[in-house]
Amino acid sequence: MSDAKKTLARGGAPHRHPTLTDVARLAGVSRSVAGRVLNGGTGNTRFSDQAADAVREAAARLQYRPNHAARQLRGKRSRxxxxxxxxxxxxxxxxxxxxxxxxxxxxxxxxxxxxxxxxxxxxxxxxxxxxxxxxxxxxxxxxxxxxxxxxxxxxxxxxxxxxxxxxxxxxxxxxxxxxxDRAEAVRLAVRHAASRGRRRIGLAVMALSRPTGQERLAGYRAEADARGLPWDERLIFDGEPHGLGYARHNSQTRQWEFPVELMDRVIDALVRDAGADAVVAHNDFWAAALMRRMRRRGIRVPDDVAVVGYLNHYLADWTDPPLTSIDPMQxxxxxxxxxxxxxxxxxxxxxxxxxxxxxxxxxxxxxxx
Amino acid sequence: MSDAKKTLARGGAPHRHPTLTDVARLAGVSRSVAGRVLNGGTGNTRFSDQAADAVREAAARLQYRPNHAARQLRGKRSRxxxxxxxxxxxxxxxxxxxxxxxxxxxxxxxxxxxxxxxxxxxxxxxxxxxxxxxxxxxxxxxxxxxxxxxxxxxxxxxxxxxxxxxxxxxxxxxxxxxxxDRAEAVRLAVRHAASRGRRRIGLAVMALSRPTGQERLAGYRAEADARGLPWDERLIFDGEPHGLGYARHNSQTRQWEFPVELMDRVIDALVRDAGADAVVAHNDFWAAALMRRMRRRGIRVPDDVAVVGYLNHYLADWTDPPLTSIDPMQxxxxxxxxxxxxxxxxxxxxxxxxxxxxxxxxxxxxxxx
DNA sequence: CTGAAAGCGCTTACAG
DNA sequence: CTGAAAGCGCTTACAG
The missing domain is CATH 3.40.50.2300 (Response regulator)
Known part of the structure; x- marks a missing residue:
């Protein structure tokens, strides 16, 4: 086996990385000193300036980098x-x-x-x-x-x-x-819509039965009450009974599947039946799909119905119209x-x-x- | 310092992970044997069934997992x-x-x-x-x-x-x-548009001066020639002179900035001036913006102008209309x-x-x- | 088939 | 201030 092949087989690196021993040798000091200089311990960091200089120079010359695995093995954090x-x-x-x-x-x-x-x-x-x-x-x-x-x-x-x-x-x-804070998120959305003169603000939630769904609803109620908006149950859309209760991941396409057509149920319930002039959507994907279906039905956004998303995903910049959205501040x-x-x-x-x-x-x- | 605190300070883990030594002791064999059983070397894997069973049982009982750092230090790959x-x-x-x-x-x-x-x-x-x-x-x-x-x-x-x-x-x-393969990507796009009866197919490229821009152009020409489409220079749009030659990353918003308005230059050049009935866009973002601006100008997609994107980003599912796009097969x-x-x-x-x-x-x- | 032993590269008391 | 030495957990010739 040739030398080149041997080193290759040893892990793909054609040249051995310099170690602390190499640095110490070049600097003419012991490994202990080299180690102390290069990694400044917790206080027993005692060494002469002379030694320090020599070590640092050697380290620089050799492009020395401490071996992470060795440090970790010695009890250091893996970082x-x-x-x-x-x-x-x-x-x-x-x-x-x-x-x-x-x-x-x-x-x-x-x-x-x-x-x-x-x-x-x-x-x-x-x-x-x-x-x-x-x-x-x-x-x-x-x-x-x-x-x-x-x-x-x-x-x-x-x-x-x-x-x-x-x-x-x-x-x-x-x-x-x-x-x-989803309650606050919905509050912000409702507040925004209300401040723009909307009175019949719909809320579309993926699954009201989940705690997060309840939080959203709580935020909605809190803000609606604060604003003196009339309570109308029909303005709350729960996706669960419509088969929208959870996201499906397609491992083939590596995408989350989303039945766009079902968004028409949201429009039926909130806009057509409950006369909503604003919809707070479950997230930006719902919002994007809602806007698309609304356009198809002749409903103008935001003129007829305002739409607020949730996520502030970069999708929001690319919908038509660009989507006002709540940023959860990830x-x-x-x-x-x-x-x-x-x-x-x-x-x-x-x-x-x-x-x-x-x-x-x-x-x-x-x-x- | 309490024991609990000491272990915490040692790295956050409240209990020491079991080691090969622990397993060997429990199994009543040497570390060598335990190691051979658990990590099946390159051939010197000789041990009795009895020993193997004992080791494996001990390992399972202790939830033993080999320490990655130690292996790596010993010369194994980091994987x-x-x-x-x-x-x-x-x-x-x-x-x-x-x-x-x-x-x-x-x-x-x-x-x-x-x-x-x-x-x-x-x-x-x-x-x-x-x-x-x-x-x-x-x-x-x-x-x-x-x-x-x-x-x-x-x-x-x-x-x-x-x-x-x-x-x-x-x-x-x-x-x-x-x-x-960008040449092939553009070929596919042009072929698709042509097969749908489009004859004046525009190509919008971020920067024609880059090698990738040239590749796109080559693909365009190849397919246009193969289809007998007339060559018209005006059907090629180069973003560079319009300030679209490179993407800007905003480290504040952590997003790539994109001057949507500039997409009107593309529409001016390709659709208005050159009479394109199809546009092969630089990527899905260009395509999404193009479609939005076209709608504003009363140009219908795909009726008046077909648009093909590049990337097949998940954005493509959410534009209106959903975007036909070339998937680079990442x-x-x-x-x-x-x-x-x-x-x-x-x-x-x-x-x-x-x-x-x-x-x-x-x-x-x-x-x- | 089995085990004692060396050593990967580092850190760190410990003794000078 | 400095260096010899032990040891982290594993792998692996090597000698039984």
Whole structure:
């Protein structure tokens, strides 16, 4: 076997990375000193300026980078957070994932993204698989942002990885979570529509039976009451009886399926039957589909009916008209999630125990309302 | 300091993970045997059934999982691939990133996603930062899918990580890459429009001066010739002189900015002046904006003008009308990228040297053309 | 078939 | 201020 082949077989790297020993030798000091200089310990950081200079120069010359695995083995943190999501490209969570990563990087950590669905090759129990793999890799903490209608043993996760935070309330004792304030989101939407003179404001919710559905309804009632809007049950649309109660993920196309035609039921109920002049949609996808079907039926947006979305997904810029939408501020949520995890990991404070952090939403005005 | 606090400070984990030593002790064998049973070496896998059973039972009982860092330190692969993208949530690449990860997971590896822009907290040279960090963590290979108009020293990357593959041709000697076949993409679009009876097919390109722009043009000409369509220079729109020559990323909003109004220049040039009855748009975002502006100008899609997008982004399902679009098959590209990396990492074959793999696109018909 | 032993690269008391 | 040494958890020749 040739030398070249040997090194290749050793892991694909054609040249050995320089180690602390190499640096120490070049600098003419012991590994101990080199290590202290380069990684500034907790106080026993004693060495001469002379030694320090020599070491740093050697390190620079060799392009030395500390081996992460060795540090971790020695008891250091992995500086890695696991992030569980239904699918990496989940349109509902792109900004969250993105910002969790940004927040992690800004404190010198990394993110290990894990799809729990959407990978038929690996089989159905990918939630457990990833939880397991996270343990092997010794992540410092885990964000679980898997939708509640997707499978996965959250309890086992929390047991294996005590430093776990959920995005959305998993409804478990002792589980810390960060949640978007949906009641406030709907309040903002209703307030906006009302301030534009709308009086008959409809609310379209995917599933009223879920806690999040109830929250939305509560926000609606609160704001309607505050504004003195008349209460009319017909202005509340529940998607569940219409087969809109949950999202279906097609693992073939890797997309969430969405029966656009069913949006006509929303229009029938809210606009035609209840005479709504505004609709607060379940999310931007509902809103986009609603606007399309409305146009087909000769209903003008926003002239006849104002539409407010939820998510402020980048889709919102591309609908016609561009969509006024409530931003759940996933960027703030991402930051908070990492902050909690970091506290748990650094030991400054125990991982937040069963605390729920609510993230305040914000309305982004475009042209649909 | 209490015991609980001590363990917390040790890294956030309240209980030590069981090690091979624990398993061996419980099974009543040596670590060597336990190791051989649990990790089946390359042939010296000799042990009695009795020993194997005992070890496996012990491992199961203790929920033993091999420590990744230790294995890696001992010379095993990290089973991790670094993925460089401009931004994790980059709408142009969501499916690619997603499928790279899926492909990696299906061979027991993981993906380390790295944003090169979009994280102002870390500073401007994040490309280098991540390249460095990848070295520390000993990734088995790197996918670089950073847009060519974004900064980053590709040459240094390739030197530090010889097992690197690019998505899109970086134009460097010896760099392997996977590229979507843009000429074929435009051919498919033109063919589709022509087969629907369109004769004056316009082509809107972001920047004709770029190689990819030239490829698109070549595809256009090839198909137009094959169909006997008359050549008319006015049917080619180059965005560059109109300030559409590159995408701008707003790190505040973490979105790509897009001057929707400028799409009117496209309509002016292609539809009004050149009388196009079909437009092959630069991508789905252009297409979505075009359709919106056309509607405003009383131009019906597809009745008056057919529109074909490029990307088959999930946006395509939500435009009005839903967008017929060319899918660059990023899922196939993702698989190919990982395949190449895996070959390089496993040493079966040297990392593909300077080879370019072209991925065949596919047309997805919806209603705009 | 089995186990004692070396060593991956680092960190960190510990003794000089 | 400095260096020899132990040890993190694993893998793997090597000698029994």
């Amino acid at each position: 890695t957070f696991g992030v569980l999501v239904a699918s990496v490209g989940d349109p509902l969570l792109t900004f969250l994932v993105q910002h969790i990563d940004a927040a992690a990087v800004s404190i010198g950590c990394r993110t290990l993204l894990a799809n729990t669905i959407g990978n038929p090759d690996v089989g159905p129990d990918q939630f457990d698989y990833h939880v397991d793999d996270f343990a092997r890799r010794g992540v410092d903490g885990v964000v679980c942002a898997v939708h509640d209608w997707c499978e996965g043993d959250r309890r086992a996760l929390l047991q294996r990885h005590p430093n776990t935070v959920f995005y959305e309330d998993p409804g478990m004792e002792g589980a810390a979570c960060v949640v978007p 960027t703030v949520a991402g930051q908070k999630l990492v902050e909690i995890l970091e506290q748990g990991a650094s030991g400054d404070a125990p991982a937040a125990d069963g605390v729920t952090f609510r993230v305040a939403p914000r309305l982004i005005e475009r042209q649909s309302a | 991790t691939f670094g993925v460089l993208v401009a931004s994790v949530g980059d709408p142009l690449l969501t499916f690619l990133v997603q499928h790279i990860d899926a492909a990696a997971v299906s061979i027991g590896c993981r993906t380390l996603l790295a944003n090169t822009i979009g994280n102002p907290d870390v500073g401007p040279d994040q490309f280098d930062y991540h390249v460095d960090d990848f070295a520390r963590r000993g990734v088995d290979g790197v996918v670089c899918a950073v847009h060519d108009w974004c900064e980053g020293d590709r040459r240094a990357l390739l030197q530090r990580h010889p097992n690197t593959v690019f998505y899109e041709d970086p134009g460097m000697e010896g760099a392997a890459c996977v590229v979507p 899922t196939v590209a993702g698989q190919k990228l990982v395949e190449i990396l895996e070959q390089g990492a496993s040493g079966d074959a040297p990392a593909a040297d300077g080879v370019t793999f072209r991925v065949a696109p596919r047309l997805i018909e919806r209603q705009s053309a």
